[in-house]
Amino acid sequence: MMLGKPGASGAPFRILPLPDTHPPQISDGPVALLRTIGAAGLRHKGRLAIWVALCLAAAAAYVRTTPPTYTAAATVLLEPRRQVPSAAREIAAPSSLDLNAADSELQVIRSERLLSTVFDALALRDHPELGPQPPGPLQMLTSRVRAALRNVWAVSTGAAAQPGAEASLRVDPRRNAFENFARRFSARRVGQSYVLEIAYSSADPELPARVANAAASAYLLQSVAFKADAARSGAEFLQGRLDALATQVQAANAAVRSGALPAQPIPDADARIIGAAQAPLGPSAPRGSLIMAFAGVFGLLGGVFVAALVSVFDRRVRRPGDLVRETGLSCLAVIPEIAGRHRQARASVSDSAMLVTREHAGSFAAAIRDLGVAIEIAWAASRSEGSPVVAIGSWRAGAGASLLTMNLAQLLNHRGRQVSVFSADASPTRGEDGGPVGPSLTDVIASGSTVQAAFANVDGVRLLPIHSAMPQLNRFVDFRDPRAGLIITQARQRGEVLIDLPPLGESSDAVALATHADIVVLVAAEGATTYDELNDALGVLQRAGITVIGAVINRGRS
Incomplete structure (x- = not known):
């Protein structure tokens, strides 16, 4: 897969996916603890500010409502x-x-x-x-609860309430x-x-x-x-x-x-x-300034501590350094969120593919370019020849694997390359020649014949849906079928091939399709995908003998 010459755009590489020969040094001790606490405080600075403000407001309300003492x-x-002498002439002994x-x-x-x-x-x-x-x-x-419990006990035991019980409780x-x-x-x-x-x-x-x-x-x-x-x-x-x-x-x-x-x-x-006791000039309690200072310090330290504690137990993907440490996968790129998570999720295939070409998508387009360069470097490091078949997938739906696949294909298409995409999340409305769309990959496999797959044309990118419009076919198809490999090989002969894998955690179709790919890239949504899900996806693919070159952090906000 020729993704373009490295450095052809004149910009230096920002991410190198080559594995390090020396594992990263994991620092411990007070400095690392303070760095973790500081990072957690900065990550949750909005919530921390709200918490401190609430603490100060509660302290101010307490000071204003508490009567002075x-x-x-x-x-x-x-x-x-x-010691008093017993007689007039007797001298009292000194005492201590x-x-x-x-x-x-x-x-x-x-x-x-x-x-x-x-x-x-x-x-x-x-x-x-x-x-x-x-x-x-x-x-x-508490008094109402006690009264209710006494009534329940009286009803359960059949004991009548004593008229003098309340009088005996009076103080x-x-x-x-x-x-x-x-x-x-x-x-x-x-x-x-x-x-x-x-x-x-x-x-x-x-x-x-x-x-x-x-x-x-x-x-x-x-x-x-x-x-x-x-x-x-x-x-x-x-x-x-x-x-x-x-x-x-x-x-x-x-x-x-x-x-x-x-x-x-x-x-x-x-x-x-x-x-002598003198009449006080002012109230001794509540001490407003001391309470407010304590509330501010307590809110700040308590908020930072809770944020650090949440960060320790937070297993969601956030930073490239943590990704390498938790999963051992190299971070190929960090894709920023260009139009909001929900807007990207609702976008059509055509709209999603055109995000990289928008004028205001400079950082997004640069990140997609970094991803293509990172894949090229990883493929070159394996000393393999030709163009690889690249599969892009995630553990759960919604991580943005389809979005990245389509935009990477559109970037390669603008460079003059012929790109074929096998999409798990596509419903094209026209064929490659503008006519009705042909059968999907599932339909071709289920037909048992040598029917030629008809790719759709989406802004210059050849697109073939993976799943059929008939749900019953999707339940029984086996993507390890030689016909699937034949269709992918034919597409490879025409140019670049990208496979948009179904969610790895939902079915085995993703692993079966990944066996036809040379390399696989995992996608993790920042703040949504967990390291455990990435490790599960990595384990599933590695047990099938599939090469995973790294992961991409999508919708990066930090």
Whole structure:
């Protein structure tokens, strides 16, 4: 098959189908991983941008719909426990603070007893924020599911609903408000120091400071009240000591009720308040800028990760380098999509053959020319003489094998070559002389006679349909019949011969026809054909002893 002299058009070869003597080096490691992730991100950049925009929109909606939360904190410094002398002349021994005392005092601050004192002193039982809240969509859904399951269980077991069941499930309003209050309260140790931070969060900007200061005062009250009780029960303490402790108890108690700090020092509390809770100047949550930044980073990284993960498991043909690595086939050419996939699929035989001659089909025509040159180089490398019979096929229909066959034939025809095409996807309406079309290849084989095949004329290309218009003949014909080889040989004597194979994955007719060809070219549609399908097609042809020189990526968009 003389497809034209290499380089006759003056343009250098862009694709060389000769097999490499050294296999390509497959790079691994972090650099290859980053390259794969970057390529996946660029391939799905449109979807990635939409995903990031959706994440930012969701974050903005969350920030706008979430009510602001204000937080205030009071800090307490623990001090060594004061030892009171039992007599006037007795000197108290110096004391030290245990390293584990801070953790113990944290549990005291978090105890239900202290929180109840603050809760009752500030009269928070009827605070609207701590009352029952309307259930959210998820809670409503789960409650309905539970109710439906209870009804189903009652019906299945025959048990009647107890009238007091709902009443027994009701929660005490004070208990419910106290639990909501405790969830908003927090106490922690600042680093490894003896400083304790007492904080409270609320949607009311004035309430957090009152609660934090009241909790700090309650902690002092609890400590000094214990000493006052011990002083009253011990005869060894003087009345002055009792009066001093009683004054400190009164000051701490008043501070708890007012939600403020004591008006006078409380030295016997073994703790000292070093920072009063102040009314917050702004909400502590939600942090809009932080949430938006997190949403943007999460959307970008999550989208890139998903794109890379999809690319790892995506077995569809996309790049020539991956084609060589996954199948071992050389990429003969990458044919761009000229008029859209659906438009090409609906085009007639004549229209499909004329795509290569359109004025705006420069890249498409160049790719078809590259395909012809690649076939010529591969045939020359086999040291064979004469013109080869080239079969072009795909595993499934719709990959564009017929389109490429007809345009390659039209390109050769414009170079002055006589081209005969055996097409599996052609229904010509006129014969070679303009009269009615003759029998197809199937009709000639099924006739059992030496009827001469009548080729149709499609813009200068001799075209013979492979299948018959009668479906019953197509079911029983055997394309390995010598008459099929005779017709192909006669066409070969007149010039170039191209065979448009039926889909390899649908019937064995394609393999039978391919046995009459010298070389076979497989067609893969970018983003549609998988490497597994190419490997299946390659395996079927190689088991039949057919030479496959490479593959073509059709409808390339990258």
